[in-house]
Amino acid sequence: MSNLHVQALHVHPVKSLAGSAPDEAAxxxxxxxxxxxxxxxxxxxxxxxxxxxxxxxxxxxxxxDGGRIALSAPGMAELVVDVPGPALLEPVVLxxxxxxxxxxxxxxxxxxxxxxxxxxxxxxxxxPAVRRPVDPHYALPGETVSLADAYPLLVATLASLDALNSLxxxxxxxxxxxxxxxxxxxxxxxxxxxxxxEDDWRLIAIGDAxxxxxxxxxxxxxxxxxxxxAARGKEPLKTLARHRRxxxxxxxxxxxxxxxLGTVRVGDEVRVLE
Numbered sequence: 001m002s003n004l005h006v007q008a009l010h011v012h013p014v015k016s017l018a019g020s021a022p023d024e025a026a027x028x029x030x031x032x033x034x035x036x037x038x039x040x041x042x043x044x045x046x047x048x049x050x051x052x053x054x055x056x057x058x059x060x061x062x063x064x065d066g067g068r069i070a071l072s073a074p075g076m077a078e079l080v081v082d083v084p085g086p087a088l089l090e091p092v093v094l095x096x097x098x099x100x101x102x103x104x105x106x107x108x109x110x111x112x113x114x115x116x117x118x119x120x121x122x123x124x125x126x127x128p129a130v131r132r133p134v135d136p137h138y139a140l141p142g143e144t145v146s147l148a149d150a151y152p153l154l155v156a157t158l159a160s161l162d163a164l165n166s167l168x169x170x171x172x173x174x175x176x177x178x179x180x181x182x183x184x185x186x187x188x189x190x191x192x193x194x195x196x197x198e199d200d201w202r203l204i205a206i207g208d209a210x211x212x213x214x215x216x217x218x219x220x221x222x223x224x225x226x227x228x229x230a231a232r233g234k235e236p237l238k239t240l241a242r243h244r245r246x247x248x249x250x251x252x253x254x255x256x257x258x259x260x261l262g263t264v265r266v267g268d269e270v271r272v273l274e
Contacts (some may be wrong), residue, residue, distance in 0.1 A: 003192040004190060004191075004192040004193055004269065004270040004271070004272070005190070005191055005192055005267055005268060005269055005270055006188060006189070006190060006191075006206060006264060006265065006266050006267060006268045006270060007158060007189045007190060007191035007266070008021055008181075008188075008189040008266060009021060009022055009023070009024070009025050009032070009187065009188060009189075009264060009265075009266055010185070010186060010187055010188075010189070011025060011032050011033070011034050011035045011063060011187070012035055012036055012061070012185065013034050013035070013036070013037060013038055013061040013062075013063050013069045014036075014038040014039065014040070014059075014061040014069065014071075014122070015036045015038065015039040015040070015047065015049060015147045015148070016039075016040070016048070016049040016050045016053075016056045016057075016222070017056055017057075017059045017060055017061045017071075018057065018058075018059065018060035018061070018182075018227065019035075019060065019061060019063075020062060020063060023265060023266050024263055024264065024265040024266070025263070025264055026261075026262075026263050027153075027209040027258050027261050027262055027263065027264055028128075028258070028261065029128075029129065029143070029144060029152070029258055029261065030128040030129070030132075030144045030145050030146045030152050031128075031145065031146045031148060031152035031153055031187070031258075032153065032187050032264075034063045034067065035146060035148065035153075035187060036146045036147045036148045037067070037124060037125050037128070037146055037147065038061065038069065038081075038104070038122060038123065038124050038125075038147070039092070039094070039101070039122075039123055039125075039147045040053075040056070040112055040120045040121065040122055040123075041092045041093075041120070041121050041123055042118070042119060042120065042121075043119040044093075045090075045091065045092050045093055046092070046093045046094075047092055047093065047094040047147070048116075048120055049222065050221075050222045050225050051220060051221055051222060053116055053118075053120075054225045054230040054231075054232060055115070055116065055230045056116075057225055057226070057227045057228075057230045058073060058074055058228075058229075058230050059071065059072065059073035059076075059115065060072050060073070064080065066082075066083065067083040068080060068081060068082050068083060069081050071108070071111060071112075073115050075115070076111065076114070076115050079107060079108065079111045081104055081105065081107070081108045081122065082105065083124060084102045084103065084104055084105065084124055084126070086102075086126075087102050087103065088102075089101065089102060089126075090102065090103050090123060092123055094147065095149070095150075099125070099131055099132050099147070100131055101123035101124060101125055101126070101131075102123065102124050102125075102126045103121060103122075103123055103124075104121070104122040104123060104124055108121075108122035109121045109122060125146055125147055128144055128145070128146050129144060130144065131144065132144055132145055132146070132147075133145075134150070134151060134152070134257060135150060135151075138151075138214040138215055138255075138257075139214075139257065140257075143257055150255065151214060151215075151255035151256065151257060152256065152257055152258060153187045153188060153211065153255070153256040153257075153258070154184075154185070154186045154187050154188070154217055154253050154254070154255060154256065155186060155187065155188040155189075155190060155198055155201075155204075155211075155213075155253060155254050155256055156181065156184050156186040156188075156189055156190070156198070156252065156253040156254075157189070157190045157191070157193040157195075157196075157197060157198050158181070158189065158190070158191045158193075159191075159192075159193050159194055159195040159196075159197070160193075160195050160196050160197075160198065160252065160253075161179070161181055161184075162195065163195035163196065164179070164236055164239065164240070164244075164252065165177050165178035165179060167239045167242075167243050168235050168236060168239045171235075171238065171239050171242070172234075172238060173233065173234045173235050173238060173239075176233045176234065176235040177235060179235065179236055180227075182227045183222075183223045183224075183225070183226075183227065183236065184217075184219070184223060184252055184253055185222070186253055187256075188206065188256075188264065190270050192270075193270075198213070198253065198254040199216065199246075199251075199254065201213035201254055201272055201274075202273075202274040203259075203272075203273040203274035204256075204270060204271065204272050204273060205270070205271040205273055206264045206268050206269075206270050206271075207262055207263055207264045207265055207268040207269075208260070208262035208263065209258060209260055209261060209262035209263070209264055210258070210259050210260035210262075210273070211256040211257060211258055211259060212256065212257045212258075212259050213254050213255070213256055214254075214255050214256070214257055215254070215255050216246050216249050216251035216252075216253070216254060216255070217249075217251060217252060217253040217254060217255050218246075218248070218249030218250060218251060219236070219237065219240055219249075219250045219251070219252050221237070223236050223237060223252070224236070224237055236252065237250055240252060
């Protein structure tokens with residue numbers, strides 16, 4: 001095994017819910033297979049995340065065959081949701097931009113509305129090849145993304161997490177640390193790097209897939225949400241603001257866009273090409 005290697009993979013079928021940690025995952029043009037193809041929207045059609053509903057951290061979506069998902073949450077019976085068939089497209093709003101989706105069965109709406117105590121509908125991105133382009137400031141023509149915040153994949157390193165936790169320990173809220181990696185919800189976790197090495201990764205290979213490193217990942221209030229209790233604190237944003245401000249971003253991790261597809265696996269060597 002190379003010193004620089006994949007320590008873990010994470011797939012989140014429903015945006016802002018807990019997901020799974022497979023041993024391997026296929027890389028599609030818009031992200032890891034099955035990652036963030038579903039999302040919740042409010043009564044006005046705006047996507048709901050942990051920013052508005054931190055209790056989403058306690059709910060999980062387990063991927064099943066054929067793109068189906070199994071939903072679970074405290075106090076709720078498990079619900080299996082099928083991929084919706086061809087239907088009238090429904091525009092939803094994510095970060096101020098409209099994206100066309102397909103509504104899931106009404107049972108999913110009832111399930112999430114009961115869990116959250118507010119109206120919440122589940123929608124599915126039926127065709128990520130055409131529905132949502134990557135930010136043109138960082139994309140090549142034709143590159144698309146699922147319902148992730150902005151880019152197909154997010155990579156983070158264990159060394160950077162250790163460095164951040166050391167800074168938190170010396171900061172204003174040391175009792176909140178050390179933070180686990182799940183605060184940052186990456187797709188790929190890399191071991192063996194030096195702290196913050198990912199800031200400079202412009203082109204990396206993992207297994208038989210290749211990715212462009214396009215920019216840092218700016219972090220939001222979701223990172224302050226304990227993914228096991230849904231309680232919120234001050235960290236890591238306070239420490240990132242002091243030590244990891246890159247432009248307007250409080251940076252942790254790096255955004256990736258696939259340039260060669262393949263399969264990535266836990267234990268794969270990570271090769272920095274540029």
